[in-house]
Amino acid sequence: MKTKIKLISSLFVSSLLLLSCDNSSEITNDLSVNSSTPKASNLTARIAVSGNILALTYNVAGLPAIISSSSPDANTAKIGQLIRNYDIVNVQEDFNYHAKLYENDNHPFRTATSGGVPFGDGLNTLSKYSFVDFERVKWNSCNGTDCLTPKGFTFMRLRLKEGVYVDYYNAHPNAGDATADLNARKSNIAQLSDYMKIKSNGNAVILMFDSNCRYTRSGDNIRLLMDNNGLTDAWIKLIRNNNIPVLGSPALDCDASNITNTCEEVDKIFYKSNNQITLTASDFSINNSLFVDGAGLPLSDHFPTAVNFAWSQNDLYTASDLFGGPHGDVFSDITLLSATSKVNKIVLRGGDRVDKVSFVLSNGTTLSHGGNGGTEKSLVLNTGEYINSVNMCSGKKDGKTRIFYIELKTNQNRTIAVGSKTSNVFNYIVPTGYQITGFFGRSATEVDQLGFFGVSL
Template identity: 35%
Template sequence: MYSTWQRVVTPVLALALAACGSSAESETSAETGSDSGSAAGDEIGTETETETSAEDESGSGETDAGTETDSETETTATPGLEGEFSFLTYNVAGLPEGVSSSHPEANTPQISPLLNAYDLVLVQEDFWYHEELSADAEHPYQSQPWSEEPSLVDMGDGLNRFSIFPFELHEREAWYDCNGTLDCASDCLATKGWSFARTTFEAGVVVDVYNLHMEAGSCEEDLVIRDQAAMDLVSAIAIRSEGRPVIVAGDFNLRTTDPEDVFALDTIKSGAGLADACEVLDCGDARIDQVLYRGSESLLLEAQQWWIPPEFVTEDEEDLSDHLPVAVRLRYETL
């Protein structure tokens, strides 16, 4: 668990922060899938809120933790309704300048307007520069950041979302434990975990969307925590999203090609009945930034395309983050 000494700022704290992004990717290869694939189908730091509309200056307030919309009050969609949306997950490397392995002071303002090309965006490591990241984002529904004034003592979870679709019941959960303050990827310097929101794409088309950032590092304790976190996530999905369509995306810090990661990945996919958009579309690029999804008895979800957007670069063709963004086009149809 998080102890007091882990949160004490020391003269070497800033140096240790750099390890938070030690598992970040900077691959430049990009492949696009064209075939479609369908899927039908003891935590800390809890925070719950409804979505914030960018047009509502007064904010939307908060809801009680764990509150769910009564499914009987949701509009039932007419069978045969179809639609599609673009989805982006992106670790924006938002640790403080000089600590981040990217250059967030210069790059974050450049990322902001590029988000507008995507209907639903999930970001990770949005720690220090949220104001800059949201400045030119025109999505009417945006999550409130963990804190308006982040600090080295409390950077938060770095998980935020930008959406053209309304969402509610926004909730944040930390993983049950972390490992490393000045070693082993220093995960305890941030409150890594997952966030949840119920997103309405049109009347009767409602999907539970999870944004996550898993433990980094390769120490034995990191592997144990990741495996347990995978099981906890599956349990959370079973409680919050039973019988519902689901998207789970973000920085998994897990690869399908790493034997040490197989248990956690298989636990999440099989335990929650999720398909991997990259695998379904044979993208050929085993990344730690992933998009998983499932449909339900009343809604078909189908991955149409997976790609790495080429526009997230500087004028000198340098990547705007130490991760590459991953985009997926998803199609839905009511059954």
Template identity: 40%
Template sequence: AAEPAVDGSFTILSYNVGGLPAIISSSSPAEYTHQISPKLNKYDIVNVQEDFGYNDELTSAIQFPYKTDFSGNVPFGDGLMTFSKFPLCVSTRVAWKDTHGFITDGADQMIPKGFLYSSIEIKPGYFIDIYNLHTDADTDEGSLAARRSNMAQLAEYINNRSAGKAVIVFGDTNSRYTREGDNFDETVLIPCNLKDAWIQNVMGGVAPVKGDSLMVDQLGQKGEVVDKIWFRSGRNIDINAATFELLQTEFTDANGNQLSDHYPITSRIDYKLKDTFLTTDTFGGSGGQGFSFLDKVSENKLPLSITIASGDRIDKVGFTYETGPVFAGGNGGKEETYIFKEGEYITSMTVCKATKNFTSSNRVSYIKIVTNFGTEITAGREYNNDATVFNAPEGYAITGFIGSAEDEIDRLGCIYQKL
């Protein structure tokens, strides 16, 4: 029989729910938010923005087994939530470095706007990185400059944390292709190799030119909204946004009124799994910057060596591939390199975590690696039995790392490569 074109599909929805406290909201959240809640259940992964004052109402009827924590009302929260029917493994909130406007110009400095990163396991060993975002609002020069900075910050994060991985970015970009001062296409889409679901499915692959806005009321699906869906495939999973729809009648009350001041947007994502690489969840603390070796591991070729620098904790980890060395972490600790013998590879890795001091989050304190030849390599210190063991499945070897790090390793997981 012919191989199926896709292994599965799921639906995503992005919706700015207009949940600012009623006194400053441009929507009617007190009346509408509880009506939004049950309508979200139809979708598999939902990103909402502006979830501030009415989180209890928004979550009152949801049936998602996984969701991110509520970040709080104005002025403490970022308004971002992700709901998922798939296991949600890591979530990290990142505030924008640049914002503009406290009361006027979008009032962006009243809340810690930013983006919400989540790693979602679609099938065992197959993860997609999900980004929910809400960028700086308004079109004055200060807001445009802040939003351009937001986009550059997002792109840098994707290129580090999601290297080699499948990615879907969906949220409120406050940006338009038609607006001269916005730069997301050249700043995010091109360097991160992302496609736009609206451009692909509605606009025939051609982005609109700078100039007048394409208003939804006149053009229906061809109208441009600031809410976007961007996507790309990864080394071990091909994804495609097969549809794009701007929902004009689904999220309305009995009288046909929209339940927010944004339309929701949705897409069906088709995926095809490739068994050359599998990845794991990560283990450790909440600090550090995300990294991934998935774009560097060599298909069909095992690493030449592994390097670990350690003292009281693990400072640095790395592999040397035929294409060269790849490292994550800092410059401290005693560095040791183990060169693999011909045909030797790692079959399991034990990772322990411990706090550096009373105020820090956990970091990776100890690693034990075992090869198929029975060689054991240990580094760091075993403070406790707060540990996890990554065992490569039959027919696979551990050949790369994913996780987060700065001057030390904060979190660590594995890339399994098919032998």
């Protein structure tokens, strides 16, 4: 990108188990109108929960034609048509030809553009799966012409099926190999790693991005994402048999006319499973021969990189969809649950809204989320008693969607509830053979968003 944006400075001077819920309007802040939250379903029988994701990451070289090293005006439409074959696509440098890309694509769930040069970050996602909690985050550091666009990374929760969410990232760190460029890029990778530690703690993750990093380059810290976040690089695992290139060794890049999967490209795909969801990568491919024009020339100055992910949910667990708004801090109890997890006591706090939700497990662990407002209610469960259904309502407070009402019901027909009902309703019945044992969602002084984990009986 470094050489492609020498003239940006001159251009700068001249130039998403709901029946009905406010949740979708909150989440679609930066989404297309198609990115609505799926309807709730009341499952009463266990079904197989698995599938495949054909994923692609591609820097589409969408800088203004005058400074682009590609031909985006002619090539972007064809890129839009070719990416239809993939289940989910991350693009970078999707700047001034964004409209052509989307006009020729048919994915039902897509992020809205943040703008062309110099206003946007060039990052977008096109998906067959719906998503929630979309965020754009700007880098804290940049150098040179990279500072002329608000480059950074994006985050979303990709919904594969009911209750099955993968934390999904796109990113574009600082380009270049000068000392100042390397320092900025190291800061970018560290910022992404730190964000992921908090936002995606215990969650399954997919990161597909133009890293601008090479394992062989001494000034790059791409290993941080493996060492600090437990991510796996699909190229390292599938092509190099887990053999990471030696830092400081000769670059493994290839001439554009002789690209093979053994070449190290800066366009990378990382992933991580968790206790609930297993991600298995296969079929890593640099699809250079597919993305060419009529003369056989590449459609971009980067090559599209693809991986097929097989995913499955651990039969030990089940989960509900998320309900509520994208506010407060993210939490998940998945790492605290096991095959023997059982709720002994329910503790709720609430008044006009739901202030806190808590479970005390049989091993003494307390799972608690929210603040200390409202009035406390509690229910000690009997021997053989477990939570099997949930009713919730959401509403607006200070312009933000929050959980206004929650009712938990057990298999012995006992209930506990706090808060106030609204017309925005969520119903969930745990599948037969499971019991509700934990939470995931977002909270601060109140509960903003809530989902439930179940463990097999």
